[in-house]
Amino acid sequence: MAGTVSENLINIQDRIRKAARKAGRDPGEVTLVVVTKGFDIKKIKEAFSAGARVFGENYVQEAEEKAGKIKDKSVKWHFIGHLQKNKVKLALELFDVIHTVDSPELASEINKRATEPADILIEVNIAKEKTKSGVDAEGAVKLARAISSMDKLRLRGLMTIPPFVENPDMSRPYFVALRRLAERINKEHLPGVFIRDLSIGMSSDFEVAVEEGATLVRVGTAIFGPRPEKKGSKGA
Numbered sequence: 715m716a717g718t719v720s721e722n723l724i725n726i727q728d729r730i731r732k733a734a735r736k737a738g739r740d741p742g743e744v745t746l747v748v749v750t751k752g753f754d755i756k757k758i759k760e761a762f763s764a765g766a767r768v769f770g771e772n773y774v775q776e777a778e779e780k781a782g783k784i785k786d787k788s789v790k791w792h793f794i795g796h797l798q799k800n801k802v803k804l805a806l807e808l809f810d811v812i813h814t815v816d817s818p819e820l821a822s823e824i825n826k827r828a829t830e831p832a833d834i835l836i837e838v839n840i841a842k843e844k845t846k847s848g849v850d851a852e853g854a855v856k857l858a859r860a861i862s863s864m865d866k867l868r869l870r871g872l873m874t875i876p877p878f879v880e881n882p883d884m885s886r887p888y889f890v891a892l893r894r895l896a897e898r899i900n901k902e903h904l905p906g907v908f909i910r911d912l913s914i915g916m917s918s919d920f921e922v923a924v925e926e927g928a929t930l931v932r933v934g935t936a937i938f939g940p941r942p943e944k945k946g947s948k949g950a
Contacts, residue, residue, distance in 0.1 A: 719757055720764035722937045723748070726920075727765075730931065733924035744924055747792050747913075749934030751776070752941040755783050761937060762789070770794040770813075770932050774801045777808050794873075794913075794932055796847050799823045806832060813837065813873040813913050813930075816848050818860045821867060828866035835871040835913055836861075838895065840888045843877060851895050855902070862904035871911025871929070872896050882919035889914050889926035 717725065727746060734741040747770040750758050758769065758780060767788050771777035772795030781791055793809040802823045805812060814837040815821050824832055836857055839848030849857055854872065861869045872895060876888035889912075896909040915923025917936035924931065935941055 719760035719937060722939075723761055723764045723766060726933055726936055729921055730924055733921040737925040739924070739927075743929055745930050747794070747930050747932045748937060749794065749916075749932050750780060751795070751934060753934070753938045755780055757938050758784065762786070768792060770934075771809075772796075774805050774808065778804065781808055792930070803827045811835065811870070813871075814847065815857070815861075818857060821857065821861050821864060825864035825866045831866055831868050833868050833870050834861070835873045835911060836869065838872050838874045838892060840874045840891050840895075841877050846875060848874065851891070854895060855899055858899045858904060858907055858909075859902070862907045869907045869909070871909055871913060872899075873913035873930075875916070876914075876919075878918075882922045885915075885919040886922050886926060889923050889928070893927045 730744050730746060731741040734744055745768055747768050748761050748766045749770045751772040762784055768790045770792045777791055790810040791808055793805055793812045794814060797805055797812060797814055797820060799820060806828055811833045813835045815834045816837045824834065836854050837848040838854045839846050839850060842850055858869060861867050872892055874888060874892050876885045879885060892912060892914060896912060899909050911929045912927050913930040913932065914928045915931040917933050920931040920933055
């Protein structure tokens with residue numbers, strides 16, 4: 715990857731627009747979530763200066779540090795990592811959307827800690843990979859039913875990370891499966907639940923994701939370059 719952060723960001727936004735138009739979609743339906751995990755504040759400020767306003771972070775403490783250095787009311791922070799229950803209170807203070815709710819227990823903790831309605835997505839392990847978090851398709855339906863009875867939660871979508879493949883087109887079946895799962899949940903007409911967001915697509919496959927209905931694409935390395943190695947990065 716070559717180019718400055720600004721050039722890369724503009725290039726990614728252009729590719730999103732082209733992919734949306736190719737699929738007959740309005741490019742305005744797709745939000746670019748700029749993934750900041752592991753990148754320093756200087757690069758993040760470059761992205762902000764180039765127009766990025768939605769940032770995604772995997773670690774609560776890392777986000778706390780970064781959000782404190784970009785104090786602009788137009789900025790939105792999305793949590794996209796594994797959320798530990800003991801970090802829920804701080805996560806709710808920092809993030810506008812949590813993409814990774816993967817159990818009734820976590821949903822219940824968010825509902826208990828939320829002081830105002832919290833926007834969440836269910837993380838689905840669509841390929842049933844043992845190394846990844848998330849519920850399977852049946853689990854997602856059951857979790858959506860449980861969330862529908864929690865008064866402080868707004869279930870707005872589904873999120874998945876498909877298996878890594880060299881050919882981005884091989885991610886397509888997983889994106890299609892998630893879209894169909896969203897349709898299935900919506901057909902249940904659960905109180906307070908309407909799945910409108912699909913958080914799918916990353917640096918390697920976001921164009922395919924946009925073609926298959928992504929409303930949130932999570933892109934980091936294609937904007938910032940290779941992620942630096944970070945010691946002790948386990949946990950949330």
